[in-house]
Amino acid sequence: MRSVIDYFIKNEIAGNILMILIFIVGLFGLNQMKTTFFPEVASRIISIQAIYPGSSPDEVEEGIVSKIEENLKGLTGIERVTSVSSENSANITVEVLKGFDTETILQDVKNAIDRVSSFPVDMEPLIVYKQENLGFAINFAISGDVPLKTLKQIARQAEDDIRALDDVSKVTLAGFPDEEIEITFREEDLRANNITFAEAATRIRQTNLEITGGTIKTNTEELLIRANNKEYTASALQDIVIKTNQDGGVIRLYQIADVQDRWADSPQRTYVDGNPAVVVNVQNTLEEDMLDVTDKVKVYLEEFAIKFPEVKATVLRDGSVTLRQRIDLLTTNGVTGFIIVLLLLAMFLHYRLAFWVALAIPISFAGMFLFASMIGITINVISLFGMIIVIGILVDDGIVIAENIYQHYEDGEPAFKAALNGTMEVLPAVFSAILTTVIAFSAFFFIDGRLGDIFREMAIVVIFSLVFSLIEGALILPAHIAHSKALSKDRKPNLVMRSLDKMMVFLKDNLYGPVLNWAVKFNWPTLAICFAGLFIVGGAFMGGMIKSTFFPVIPRENFQVQLKMAAGTREDITLEIMNSIENAILEVNQELKDEYFNGEINPIENIQKTIGPTSYQADLNVSLLEGETRGDVSAGMIIAKIREKVGPLPMVETFTFGSGSPFGKPLSLSLLGDDGDQLTEAVKAVKASLEKIPDLKDIVDNNQEGLKEIELELKPKAYNLGFTLNDIIGQVRQGFFGAEAQRIQRGEDEVRIWVRYGEEDRSDISDLADMRIRTSTGQSIPLRDLADFKTERGIVNINRIEGSREVRIEGDVANDEVSISDITSDVKNVILPQVLRDFPGVVASFEGQEREQAKTMDSMKLVMPIILLMMFFVIVLTFKSVSQALIVFSLLPFGFIGVGVGHYIHGLPISLFSILGVIALVGIFVNDALVFITAFNERIKAGVPHVQAVIETGKSRFRPILLTSITTIAGLAPLILEKSFQAQFLIPMAISVAYGLLFGTFILLVLIPALLMITNRIKRTAMQAYGGEKVSRESVEPAYPGKESNFLVYLIAGLIAIFLFGALVYGLFQFSSVFA
Known part of the structure; x- marks a missing residue:
C-alpha cells in the first residue's frame, strides 16, 4: 500500500485523473437515479379479496374466511394472516416473511385456496394478488357546477390523458359510486302478470345478448350467423319482451317496470371546499421518477384548464413539494456547512489544505452515486438523511490525514516525505475507523420490519460514501497536499492565522495541559468523574427529565378528521354532521387568518370531504399552508381550536383527528379471543382504564355495533307448504337486495343490471311483511303469514388475526410533549395484567408503532x-x-x-x-x-x-x-x-x-x-x-x-x-x- 500511495504522491496527475473520473461517473450515476419520497421496497403482502353479495359479516367469516385461513395453515414463508369480514365482502392479508420469494408464496397461496371445494354458490371468483408498492405523487380534485356524471366523464378523460404521458402509469379515480341499471317492479304488477324476480332476471339475460350461432360455408364464401340484440342503456332496455301471454300478446319491460340508469347504493362521494368533486390520484411505480411524474401532471393541468373551462382542477396534495423542500434544505445546509468547515479549516490550518480536505465530501458522494444508481437506490428523504449523517465522518477522516501530514511537515520533513509518512502513520487507524463504522451501519441490513426496509438505503449511502472517502483520503488527498503551496517554506502565515495559532497553543498549554496532567496523575478520580456525568444523565433520563420516544412526532402540513356514526345512519344525516364540522373548520380558518395573517393568508388551504365507504362513515382531509409561512400556527393549535369550535356532536360514535402515520397510531392494542362476549367486556375494561390516562386522547375501537338486523323465523305454515328457510330468504333477497340479471361493459365501467323492488316499496318493515312469496304452484302468500320477525343489532366487521377474532383499541397522544413509551409501559405492566386475569380467554398483542418497534428491537438484539x-x-x-x-x-x-x-x-x-x-x-x-x-x-x-x-x-x-x-x-x-x-x-x-x-x-x-x-x-x-x-x-x-x-x-x-x-x-x- 505504501508504494501505491507513494506513486500517487509523486504523480499528481494520477490523483487528478482518478478524481475527475470519480466525478464524471458520479454525475452519470446521479443522472440515472430516480427520485421517490421513500425508498423503493419490494412488497411482501399478498391480498385475497372476496365478494359475496347480500351476505352478513358472520356469513362471510364462516363461508369464506375461515376456510381460506384453515388451508393456509402450515404454508412455509408466511409471517401471519389477518382478515376483515364485512357485509358482502372480505379482505384477507397474508404477510410474507423476510427472505422468502413473494411470487413463490403467492402461488402457494393460490394452490391452497384451490383446495377449498365448498365456497358459497353466490360468491364471485376470488381475486388473489401481490400488492404493488406505489409511491404517492400528486392528486387533484375536479369540481364545478355540473352533474356528477359530467365530472366523472371529464375525470375519465383526464385519467386517459395522464396515463398517456411518458413514464406515468398509475392513475385512479375516487369520489363516485359504480354505475348500474336498475329495473324495479311493483308487487301488484308481479302478481298481475304472474312473474317473479328470478324469471325477469333470466328473461333479460336471455334476451339482451350478442352471440354467434356458427357459420354457413357456401361454394364462394363463409357466412357468420349472429344475433345482436345487446343494449347498454336503460332507455334501450325498456323494449325487451319480458313475457308472452297465452294469446300471443307480448309484455314489454317498460309496461310493468321502471328502468333507469343510476348510481349504485353506495355513499361514495367527495366534496372539495363544499363542492361535489372527483379526485384523480397519481402514483409512481418503482420504475418511475416521482418528481418527473408530478412535473408532467402539473404541465397537463395547465392544458386541462383550457380544455375544460366549465370545471376547476384543485391540487390537493403534491408529494414533490415536500421532497423538493427537503432536497433544498439539505443542499442549503450542506453548502452552508461546507463553507463553515472550509473557513474554519482555513483559519486553523491553511486555506489550500482546507479546500482539499473539504473536497472529500463531493468526491465521496460522487463515487457513492455511481454504485447507488447501479443497485437501484433512489434520491429520497432517507438516502438524503444518510448523506447528512456521513458528512461529519468524511470531514473527520480528512482532517486526521491532512493535519498529520501538516504536522510531519512542521517537524521538518520534505513535502513528499511528509505526505507519505503522515498518511501511512494514521492510515491503519483511519481504515479501522471506517471499517468499524461500515460494520455499525451494516446492522440495518439485518433489521426486520418496515424500519429495516426503509433505513437499508441510508446504510448503503453511508457505506459507499465511506469507501470512497477512504480511497480519496489514501490516494488523492495526500497527492494534493504534497503538491500544494500549503506545504511551502516560503509560506508566511497572516495575522489571523498567527493569532489563531497562538490561541491554540494557549488552549493546549494553559488549559488542556494542566487538566491532562491531573488526569494522568489522578486517573481513577478522572474515571469516576466521567461515570458521575453518565449517571447524572442516565438518572435524568430514567426520571423523565429527558424524554424518549421511538417514533418522533414530525410536524405535518395536513391532518385528517374521521367521523363514524351509528351503523345504519343514512348518508344525508352523516353529510349534515360533516357539513357542520367543515363550517367550524372554516370559522377557525377565518379567526386565525385575522389574528395571525392580517386577514390576507388562509392557514387552511383546502378541505377534502369524503362520505364512505358506508353511509355512516366520513372523513375530512385538511391541507394546511406550508409550515414556514404558517409559523407558530401549528397543526396541533388548529386541531385544538376545531375541537373547541365543534363541541359535542349528537349521534356520533367516534370523532377523531389523525396525521396518517405510516406506522399506525402511537397506541394500538389488539385483544384476541374466540368468545365474543368475553372479548367485548375485555375491550370495555381496557378502554375504561385508558380513558383515565390524561395524556391519551381519541381512544376508539373497531368493534362497532352493526346495523339493525331483521331475523326471519319460519312459522309452521311455511313448513307445511314445503318451504325451507333458503327458499324464502332467496325470494326476499331478490326483492330487497336485488337479483343480478346481467353485467355489461360500458366504456371503462362494468355496469350491473339489477332487478328488485323500487325504493318506495322497500323502505319500511311493513313492505317486508307484505311481500308475496311464490309457491311452486304459483300461489302467492304474504311473508307475514310464513315467518315471524325479530330485530337485533349485528356487527359491522369481524376482524381476525391468525384465526382468532380481534378487536383493536387505538389512541393518540394528547400533545407532542407526551412520551408514548411511558404510556405503553403502563398498559403492559398495569392495565393488561389485570384485564387478562379477569378474562382468561383473551390474549393481547400490540400493533402499529409498537409492533414495528418490537420487530426492530428483536432483530437488533440478535444482530x-x-x-x-x-x-x-x-x-x-x-x-x-x-x-x-x-x-x-x-x-x-x-x-x-x-x-x-x-x-x-x-x-x-x-x-x-x-x-x-x-x-x-x-x-x-x-x-x-x-x-x-x-x-x-x-x-x-x-x-x-x-x-x-x-x-x-x-x-x-x-x-x-x-x-x-x-x-x-x-x-x-x-x-x-x-x-x-x-x-x-x-x-x-x-x-x-x-x-x-x-x-x-x-x-x-x-x-x-x-x-x-x-x-x-x-x-x-x-x-x-x-x-x-x-x-x-x-x-x-x-x-x-x-x-x-x-x-x-x-x-x-x-x-x-x-x-x-x-x-x-x-x-x-x-x-x-x-x-x-
Missing part, C-alpha cells in the same frame, strides 16, 4: 452483539491489543452524556433519529480514539517513557481532535438552528452528533490518557503477580519493542469483557424506554 464483536475484533487487530480495544469501546457509553444534555436543552425526546445520530457519533469517536492510541503506540515504539508518551500524545492530538469537533459542530449548527418544518426530522440526529462531540471531545481527550494509565497499572500488577518480577510501565504496552506477545491471553480476557459488555447492552435494550 447488535455480532456487530459489536466484529467492531471489537477490527480494533483488536489494529492494535494487536485487547486492552487498547477495550479502551476504545469503553469510551462509547460516555457519548450519551452530550446526547442527553443536547436533547434536554432543545426540549426534544430521544428518538430513533437520535440513535441514528449516535451511530455517526460512534464513527467519529472511534476514529479519534484510534488515531490517539496509534500516536501513543508510535511514541512507545520510539522509546518515549510511558507517562511522557501519554502526555505528549494528548497534546499532539489536541489540535486535530478539537479541530474535528469544531468543524463538525459548526457544520451541523445551521441544521440545529433551522426553523423549517422540513428540518424537524433531522434536528435530533444533528443534536446527537453536535452535542455528543461538544461533551465527548473533552471526555475523549481526558479519559483516554486516564484509561491508558489505569490499564497499564492493571497489566503491570497482573504481570508481576504472574512472573514475580517487577516490570516497567513501557514493557507491558503492546507497542514496546521486542515485547513478547500475550495476545492469546488478552484475547480470552477480551472475549470475557465483550460478553459482559454485550450483557450490558442487552439489558439496555430490555429495560430502557428508548430501546424497548
